[in-house]
Amino acid sequence: METATDTTVDQSVAISLDHVTKIYRGGGGVYELSLDIAVGEVFGFLGPNGAGKTTTIRLILDLIRPSSGRIRVFGLDSRTDSVAIRRRVGYLPGELALYERLSARQILTHFAHLRGGLDWKKVEHYVEAFDLDVDRPVRSLSRGNRQKVGLVAAMMGDPEFLLLDEPTSGLDPLVQRTVQSEVRRAAREGRTVLLSSHVLSEVGEVADRVGLIREGRLIDIESVAQLQGHAAHLVEVRFRGPTDVQTFISLPGVLSHRVDDRSLHLEVAGDLNPIVALLARYDLEDLSIREPTLEELFMRFYGVSDG
Amino acid sequence: MAFFSLVMLAMFPTIHANASFAKLIEAYPEALRKLFDISNYTTGPGYLRTEVFSFMAPLLITIYAILQGSDLLAGEEERRTIDLLLANPVSRRRVVMEKWLALATGVGALSVVLELLLGLIGPLFRLHLGWRQLSAEVLGTALFGLFGGTLALAWGAWTGARGAARGVAAAVTVAMYLLSALAQLVSALGSFEWASLWYHALGGDPLTTGFHYWHLGVVAMVIGVLLLAATLLFDRRDLTT
Numbered sequence: 045m046e047t048a049t050d051t052t053v054d055q056s057v058a059i060s061l062d063h064v065t066k067i068y069r070g071g072g073g074v075y076e077l078s079l080d081i082a083v084g085e086v087f088g089f090l091g092p093n094g095a096g097k098t099t100t101i102r103l104i105l106d107l108i109r110p111s112s113g114r115i116r117v118f119g120l121d122s123r124t125d126s127v128a129i130r131r132r133v134g135y136l137p138g139e140l141a142l143y144e145r146l147s148a149r150q151i152l153t154h155f156a157h158l159r160g161g162l163d164w165k166k167v168e169h170y171v172e173a174f175d176l177d178v179d180r181p182v183r184s185l186s187r188g189n190r191q192k193v194g195l196v197a198a199m200m201g202d203p204e205f206l207l208l209d210e211p212t213s214g215l216d217p218l219v220q221r222t223v224q225s226e227v228r229r230a231a232r233e234g235r236t237v238l239l240s241s242h243v244l245s246e247v248g249e250v251a252d253r254v255g256l257i258r259e260g261r262l263i264d265i266e267s268v269a270q271l272q273g274h275a276a277h278l279v280e281v282r283f284r285g286p287t288d289v290q291t292f293i294s295l296p297g298v299l300s301h302r303v304d305d306r307s308l309h310l311e312v313a314g315d316l317n318p319i320v321a322l323l324a325r326y327d328l329e330d331l332s333i334r335e336p337t338l339e340e341l342f343m344r345f346y347g348v349s350d351g
Numbered sequence: 352m353a354f355f356s357l358v359m360l361a362m363f364p365t366i367h368a369n370a371s372f373a374k375l376i377e378a379y380p381e382a383l384r385k386l387f388d389i390s391n392y393t394t395g396p397g398y399l400r401t402e403v404f405s406f407m408a409p410l411l412i413t414i415y416a417i418l419q420g421s422d423l424l425a426g427e428e429e430r431r432t433i434d435l436l437l438a439n440p441v442s443r444r445r446v447v448m449e450k451w452l453a454l455a456t457g458v459g460a461l462s463v464v465l466e467l468l469l470g471l472i473g474p475l476f477r478l479h480l481g482w483r484q485l486s487a488e489v490l491g492t493a494l495f496g497l498f499g500g501t502l503a504l505a506w507g508a509w510t511g512a513r514g515a516a517r518g519v520a521a522a523v524t525v526a527m528y529l530l531s532a533l534a535q536l537v538s539a540l541g542s543f544e545w546a547s548l549w550y551h552a553l554g555g556d557p558l559t560t561g562f563h564y565w566h567l568g569v570v571a572m573v574i575g576v577l578l579l580a581a582t583l584l585f586d587r588r589d590l591t592t
Binding site: 102105107108109126127128130131133134135137139140141142143155158159160194197198 | 430431432434435436437438439440441442589590
């Protein structure tokens with residue numbers, strides 16, 4: 045059944061959430077979510093577990109229904125045109141469950157059939173990219189390999205819109221890179237991607253814009269560049285000998301510092317080169333440079349703590 | 352089920368040839384004979400009705416149907432595989448219909464096996480049945496089982512809870528069986544027997560009297576209503592996370 049596309053809808057918008065609220069009796073849900081994602085954009089949904097990312101994605105797919113508000117995908121209404129929408133969407137669930145007794149090949153063939161038949165060569169591309177053994181029954185696969193089955197199932201039709209809920213959870217770094225490169229390729233081909241994560245760096249790698257969601261509310265939408273500008277690195281260094289702490293504190297970009305024992309903790313925004321150059325002059329016992337966790341980021345910039 | 356049917360068939364010649372069995376059964380209290388549907392035990396149809404169709408065959412087929420019916424939607428929802436299935440461009444109504452078709456096919460296949468087993472192997476044990484009568488009895492059995500399975504499917508479609516779907520379907524089918532069985536004994540229950548689909552599916556001894564179309568139609572209609580309800584209820588609900 046072909047459904048008429050609303051002519052008033054901007055064709056450059058892939059998905060539009062308009063004051064979407066979903067209230068659960070037991071609490072949780074999402075409130076007054078409004079958001080437009082452009083065609084060809086990679087949008088990252090960033091928030092702690094239970095923030096409402098999965099709820100939003102399941103609302104888009106009509107697996108659950110909004111209490112109020114409206115969702116349009118390519119101009120189609122999520123409630124009335126769900127089948128037409130799902131024809132154009134590839135979905136990876138956050139809590140992936142597969143048919144245990146089937147092999148990946150059987151599952152993929154079944155879904156390909158439900159999608160009206162797919163070119164198996166396309167499927168092969170993803171099977172090879174993710175190095176997936178398609179002939180073993182799913183119940184004998186590791187968590188990472190199951191995730192690969194889900195990823196191939198979501199991506200195999202080269203859908204116009206990829207909805208990936210925590211796509212890299214359970215994957216080793218090598219496969220995570222494959223996911224990122226496939227997401228980038230989709231974007232290059234003009235396809236749209238919405239991916240969720242609770243890890244900042246993961247979203248930052250691929251997304252153009254990031255929506256920060258917490259306790260069911262969209263707090264902010266920022267470009268990745270902006271977000272990374274905020275995202276100061278946390279430098280923790282332990283010296284063997286005496287140190288002039290003041291030289292570190294006066295470096296450009298150092299936002300805050302703390303000294304305890306022989307350790308120096310610094311929060312550094314922007315370029316890390318000056319501090320690395322300075323560190324090279326000292327005898328170090330230990331050094332760690334890391335990104336702030338999502339919680340630390342929320343804490344610092346939105347004045348909220350992750351309850 | 353095949354094994355059970357074979358054993359029952361194999362025992363028939365012994366019973367058929369043994370006049371003392373007839374006497375033994377005559378000696379049972381009438382209530383017992385009615386409750387377990389033991390009349391004409393030494394004739395082919397009478398024997399089969401008692402041993403196969405009064406309890407075991409409907410029980411096995413109904414258990415199969417309820418397990419399947421509860422698992423097809425609610426089980427898939429509890430295992431969370433429904434999310435991936437419904438990410439495909441298929442409507443929920445189509446999913447319910449196709450799940451039900453799978454259920455009906457399973458029940459149908461079991462029934463065909465039962466029919467062929469009794470109809471083809473029965474004569475080897477001097478148990479002669481009319482195909483038409485046998486088909487009527489098997490169809491009644493299949494429809495009763497499919498009713499139980501469809502009820503479980505509908506309850507699962509409504510609630511997403513597999514265990515509850517099983518419980519409800521089992522309770523309703525057992526209640527219907529008991530109502531029908533006890534109505535033979537307690538005349539006061541006789542006027543309520545129409546409420547039991549067991550009575551419509553298997554009452555009136557189809558193994559001797561053949562098809563009772565109106566009664567089978569009632570069962571088919573109830574199945575149809577349940578399936579419609581399943582479709583509508585599943586369509587309007589949030590799937591559990």
